[in-house]
Amino acid sequence: MTPSLNSTLIVMPALNEEESVRGVVEEVLATLPGIAVLVVDDGSTDATSAEALAGGALVAKLPFNLGVGGAMRVGFRYALDHGFDNVVQVDSDGQHDPASVRALVAGLEHADLVIGARFAGEGDYIVRGPRRWAMVVLSKFLSVTAHTTLTDTTSGFKASGPRAVRLFAVHYPAEYLGDTIESLVIAARAKCVIQQIPVSMRARAGGRPSHNPLKAAAYLGRASMALLFALVRPPVPLHEGTPVA
């Protein structure tokens, strides 16, 4: 069975993105007509919800900030409750090109989790210095865990198939970096097939990634901690067939 866009839900976590969210929702709907878009307002204090509604998205409003992990789990739970097979995470700042969603969903035919990777040859997204080294080290470790070559493990541009949606609706971590690093480990240890495909990334609307070496070192430290604890936690099994939630 080929994964279909009709049974795919786009989930956009948004925190104070009133300037960009409407444009991003409209672009997604224009690129992929008829697709369901759920914006999860992660406790914004601005007009993010109203802007997303005006753009034509469904809006789930969290009463306070939970982080990307909490916002995404709302999306996975919604998908499970409403019969969507696949979930594609798209950033609400316009960093991700909606045209790549088709390729991500097509990749779900042979995988449970498809990651849109920034360094896989396409696009002009460049990170240099210690932050880049940190990302490379992380990728090496996670590639071993996931039994596949991963080059961009902190990408938020991801498609989850039915098995991953069932797993993540219950076990999507809310900690710092949990939505990227730990979620990959959880999926890999639940025997989900992980794959990456190259996508082009645009420059973020609000500023460039930080190149401060101290911040990069802190990032590597926190990421290593997240990875270590993700690996030593008992794995969560994925029950086949019946939904776990």
Add this chain to the structure above:
Amino acid sequence: MTVASYIFGVASAVLTLVVVIEMLRRRRLRERHAVWWLVAGTLALIIGVFPPVLVWAASLVGVAVPLNLVFFVSVAVLFLVCIQHSAELTSLEAKTRTLAETTALQDLRIQALEKALAESAPKGRR
């Protein structure tokens, strides 16, 4: 040891126990959180009433200065209570998160229901 310091020790232990038990009685403290305080209060009372017990216990575990055993046990009890609180906090945060997610999802359902209701009976409401 003077009579005054003896009375002071026993009174402190009794006061601690009375406060904990009274809070338990008024349901301002749950049993699972009170266990460590009850243990600490009881130990303090035993040692307050029978000071030689402390000297005996210290020699039993090889602590030269009996007072150091008091400090050690006190720190250990506080440490365990802190860990218990951290664990409780973690589980409460996980529950709060689930509740927040559920309210967001229920909000969506209410919106959808209200929309469907308004469409099915456009003139029904005054």
